[in-house]
Amino acid sequence: MSSEDFDFGPADRLKGFEKPTVWQEFTPLAAQMQAVNLGQGFPDWPTPDFCKTAAVRAIEDNQNQYCRSAGLPDLASALATHYSPLFGRSLDPDTEVTVSVGVSEGLFAAIHSLVNPGDEVILIEPAFDIYAAQVKMAGGTCVYVPLRPPSPSSSTWSLDWGEVAAAFTPRTRLLLLNTPQNPTGKVFARSELQKLADLVRAHPRALVLSDEVYENLTYPGHEHVRLATLPGMWERTLTLSSAGKTFCVTGWKIGWLLGPTHLIRGVMCCNQYVQFSVATPLQAAVAEMLLQAQKPYMEFPSYYAWLRDEYMRKRTLLVDALRTAGLEPIVPEGGFFIIADTSNIQVPPRYLGESTPASPNPMSRDWAFCRYLTLEAGVAAIPPSAFYKEEHKHLAKNHARFAFCKADSSIVEAKARFLRWRGKDEAGVAGLENGNGKEEA
Ligand SMILES: Cc1ncc(COP(=O)(O)O)c(C=O)c1O
Structure with missing residues (x-):
């Protein structure tokens, strides 16, 4: 029997899901680049x-x-x-x-x-x-x-x-x-x-x-x-x-x-x-x-009060770090993610022209931006177009998602890398004044 005689494929109900996910692209990419991973939403500090x-x-x-x-x-x-x-x-x-x-x-x-x-x-x-x-x-x-x-x-x-x-x-x-x-x-x-x-x-x-x-x-x-x-x-x-x-x-x-x-x-x-x-x-x-968790914790009336306070501090740290990079954070009302507006940053054409298994051609601007940031600034973020259906992906073109469920030291390191990136990358700094986000479809 030849291999064509076998049906090793997944069931029909999995059709359309074989493509790698955004996590399968960005988590290994962040590890490979030793980037500060502000992509995936898991805390990187010790469990209480x-x-x-x-x-x-x-x-x-x-x-x-x-x-x-x-x-x-x-x-x-x-x-x-x-x-x-x-x-x-x-x-x-x-x-x-x-x-x-x-x-x-x-x-x-x-x-x-x-x-x-x-x-x-x-x-x-x-x-x-x-x-x-x-x-x-x-x-x-x-x-x-x-x-x-x-x-x-x-x-x-x-x-x-x-x-x-x-x-x-x-x-x-x-x-x-x-x-x-x-x-x-x-x-x-x-x-x-x-x-x-x-x-x-x-x-x-x-x-x-x-x-x-x-x-x-x-x-x-x-x-x-x-x-x-x-x-x-x-x-x-x-x-x-x-x-x-x-x-x-x-x-x-x-x-x-x-x-x-x-x-x-x-x-x-x-x-x-x-x-x-x-x-x-x-x-x-x-x-x-x-x-x-209902009992007093770390001088707070409860663990929940401590947790909220921790996250408020981390949110402030990340908002500040993002502004350093020329990104405009949409300050969140809850949760531990920030969507930042990236339209002030010029994404180099070589990134816009790429394709990856998770993002076949044409790569959306937000995806290209997040690859650019991970590879060149050493900070990983997630392209939010992954959270929209095909016809609505353009709504995310000027956005990137950053997680602040990270140790203060990780967020501080991200800010230091943003500063180096802006200092080092003339195109990026110039792009702060004349971004390409608005022209992209
Ligand atoms: C909105 C939302 N729902 C559910 C989950 C997954 O929750 P769990 O780890 O309990 O399966 C996540 C994880 O990121 C999430 O963001």
């Missing part, structure tokens, strides 16, 4: 001691075997206790809480438990790149509504409400919301959530998945509002979050979903056949951490 101690204790206590598929009872109870006051209702740990392998797998289970082939799912762009892939794998159709960056008429990223209303149809099954949002750092205001809720309630089949993985990272003047707390929305919403971002343990992959029994039931059913059981000792540790 109380988290490490909780995990070690759980392992030493022999909590090392499979556990209940929907989550270790201790964790489900700790989550119900933690979130009941935040949702203003008493959550049932057995039927209204379920544990997942991070938000990523939680989304997969939720989408697979709710979306039938042909159903429509509304994504707000720029959208975390796993959303569209998961919807398509479930046979759903993505309907995209883009956020527009702040402008003289809006101090924050904003939606065109006409476009949002037009996105809802009788086939709408899900709205996939993310607040605080990756990558824009937008925290949806109560008034905006109210408008989204009105549209959801007006469509009998419509439900919401609310990804609130950055729930503990909002900055002064911006309150995290949970969509599920608005009138009539608890029944229609699954809220997702995880330990990774809050406790600086992104490699643990302990996540959870909260919602009404009639929606949680499907996720539990799916997860019996997908994850089967999530890492038991790490679930036990997170149960303990949720208790510990």
